[in-house]
Amino acid sequence: MSFVITIGRQYGSGGRFIAQKLAEKLGVNFYDNDLLTKVAEETGMSKAVLDNYDEKRDGFFSGVVPSSFGTDMSLGQKVFLAQFETIRHLAERESCIIVGRCADYVLREFPNVVNVFITAPLEKRIERAEKYYGLDPKKSRDIILKMDKKRANYYNFYSDKKWDRADSYNLTIDSSVGIDEACEIIRAYAAKKLKIEL
Amino acid sequence: MSFVITIGRQYGSGGRFIAQKLAEKLGVNFYDNDLLTKVAEETGMSKAVLDNYDEKRDGFFSGVVPSSFGTDMSLGQKVFLAQFETIRHLAERESCIIVGRCADYVLREFPNVVNVFITAPLEKRIERAEKYYGLDPKKSRDIILKMDKKRANYYNFYSDKKWDRADSYNLTIDSSVGIDEACEIIRAYAAKKLKIEL
Numbered sequence: 180m181s182f183v184i185t186i187g188r189q190y191g192s193g194g195r196f197i198a199q200k201l202a203e204k205l206g207v208n209f210y211d212n213d214l215l216t217k218v219a220e221e222t223g224m225s226k227a228v229l230d231n232y233d234e235k236r237d238g239f240f241s242g243v244v245p246s247s248f249g250t251d252m253s254l255g256q257k258v259f260l261a262q263f264e265t266i267r268h269l270a271e272r273e274s275c276i277i278v279g280r281c282a283d284y285v286l287r288e289f290p291n292v293v294n295v296f297i298t299a300p301l302e303k304r305i306e307r308a309e310k311y312y313g314l315d316p317k318k319s320r321d322i323i324l325k326m327d328k329k330r331a332n333y334y335n336f337y338s339d340k341k342w343d344r345a346d347s348y349n350l351t352i353d354s355s356v357g358i359d360e361a362c363e364i365i366r367a368y369a370a371k372k373l374k375i376e377l
Numbered sequence: 378m379s380f381v382i383t384i385g386r387q388y389g390s391g392g393r394f395i396a397q398k399l400a401e402k403l404g405v406n407f408y409d410n411d412l413l414t415k416v417a418e419e420t421g422m423s424k425a426v427l428d429n430y431d432e433k434r435d436g437f438f439s440g441v442v443p444s445s446f447g448t449d450m451s452l453g454q455k456v457f458l459a460q461f462e463t464i465r466h467l468a469e470r471e472s473c474i475i476v477g478r479c480a481d482y483v484l485r486e487f488p489n490v491v492n493v494f495i496t497a498p499l500e501k502r503i504e505r506a507e508k509y510y511g512l513d514p515k516k517s518r519d520i521i522l523k524m525d526k527k528r529a530n531y532y533n534f535y536s537d538k539k540w541d542r543a544d545s546y547n548l549t550i551d552s553s554v555g556i557d558e559a560c561e562i563i564r565a566y567a568a569k570k571l572k573i574e575l
Contacts, residue, residue, distance in 0.1 A: 189544065296543050298543050298544040300544075343542050343543055343544065344541050344542060344543065345494050345496050345541055345542065345543045345545075345546065345549035346387065346496040346497075346498075346541065346549075346551075347543075348543065348549070348551070349550075349551040349553075349554070350548075350549070350550055350551065350562075351543035351544075351546070351548070351549040352547075352548055352566070353544075353546070353547040353548065355547075356547070356566060356569050356570045357569065360566075360569040360570075363565070363569070364548075364562060364565060364566050364569070367561070367562060367565055368550070368554060368558075368562050371554050371555065371558040371561070371562070372554045372558075
C-alpha cells in the first residue's frame with residue numbers, strides 16, 4: 180500500500196530536515212524544491228520561473244482557478260496548477276514525503292495521506308535560522324516572521340484551510356523535542372493512522 | 378521528577394477521555410471539572426458558582442487582572458484566579474494531567490510541562506457528541522461550534538496565545554487515529570520531551 184506524508188512547517192522549525200530524515204528512515208522519496216524539477220520535467224516550464232513562484236502568491240491573481248491551462252491565467256496560477264498536477268501524479272505512483280506546497284490540500288481526496296505540521300518556539304527558530312541558514316542576527320526575527328506570513332498567504336489562498344491552525348493537520352509537533360524524536364513521533368502516528376508497519 | 382501534561386481539546390474530539398485514559402496509564406491524577414472541587418476546598422467558594430463560570434468569560438470583565446482577590450473583581454475573574462492558584466498548587470505538589478482551563482498558560486513558567494491539544498474532523502465530532510453526550514442531531518453541529526467558540530474566547534482572553542493555533546502547543550493530535558493510539562503518541566512525545574521513562 181502506498182502512502183503520502185505531507186509536512187508543513189514554520190520557517191526555521193527544522194521541518195524540512197525532519198521530512199528528509201524521515202524519508203531516509205522510511206526508505207521513500209522526499210520532495211521539497213525538487214518537486215519543481217519534476218514539474219519542469221513534466222510541463223517543460225523553466226525551473227527559474229518555477230522557483231520564482233514557489234509557495235508565493237503573485238499580485239494579479241483573479242481568485243478564480245480555471246480547471247485547464249488557459250492563457251487567461253497568471254504565471255503564479257500556472258505554477259500552482261502545474262505543481263498540483265505533479266503532486267497528484269507522485270501520490271498515484273509512489274509512497275513519498277512532500278514538504279509544503281499545499282500538498283495536504285491537493286491530496287485531500289486521496290486515501291492514505293497523513294498531514295503533519297512542524298512548529299517551534301520563535302527563539303528556537305531564530306537560533307536555528309542563524310546557525311543553519313546564516314541569517315543576520317539583526318534581521319533574523321523579521322525574516323522568519325515574513326517567511327511565515329508568505330507561507331500562510333499562499334496556503335490560505337490556495338486551500339480552504341488555515342496554515343497555522345491545529346485542526347488543519349492530523350499531527351503538529353514542536354520540534355524542540357529533537358529532530359530524531361520528532362521523526363519517531365511522526366512515524367508512530369502515521370503507522371497507527373495508516374494501519375501499517377512503518 | 379514530577380510533571381504536568383495539559384490537554385486542551387475541541388468539543389467532541391474525545392480529549393477528555395484521552396486525558397483520563399492517559400492518566401490511568403501513567404498512574405497520575407487527572408483534573409477536569411474535579412479541579413473545581415479542589416478550588417471549592419481551597420477557597421470556600423461554592424461549587425455551583427464555580428461550575429457556572431467554568432471556562433466562560435463573564436460579560437463585565439474590565440480587562441485588568443489584579444494580583445489579589447479584591448472586591449473590584451467580577452465573579453468570573455475570581456473564579457479564574459482561584460482556578461489559577463489551584464492549578465499552580467497542584468503542579469507544585471504532584472504529577473498530573475489537567476484538561477482545559479488555560480492550564481498551559483497558567484504553568485508557562487513551570488519546568489516539566491507538556492502542552493497537548495486534541496482535534497478531530499467536525500463530522501467525527503458530531504458523531505461522537507451525538508453518541509456519547511446525547512446531542513440532538515438537529516442541533517449538534519451548532520452546539521459543537523458554539524462550545525468551541527466559548528472555549529476559544531476564554532483561552533484567548535486569559536492567555537497570550539490563540540486556542541486553535543498549532544504553535545500554542547507542543548503537540549496536537551487528530552484523535553480519529555483512535556483513543557488508545559492518541560494516548561500512546563502523547564506518552565511517547567512527553568517521555569522524549571521530559572527526558573524520562575513514562
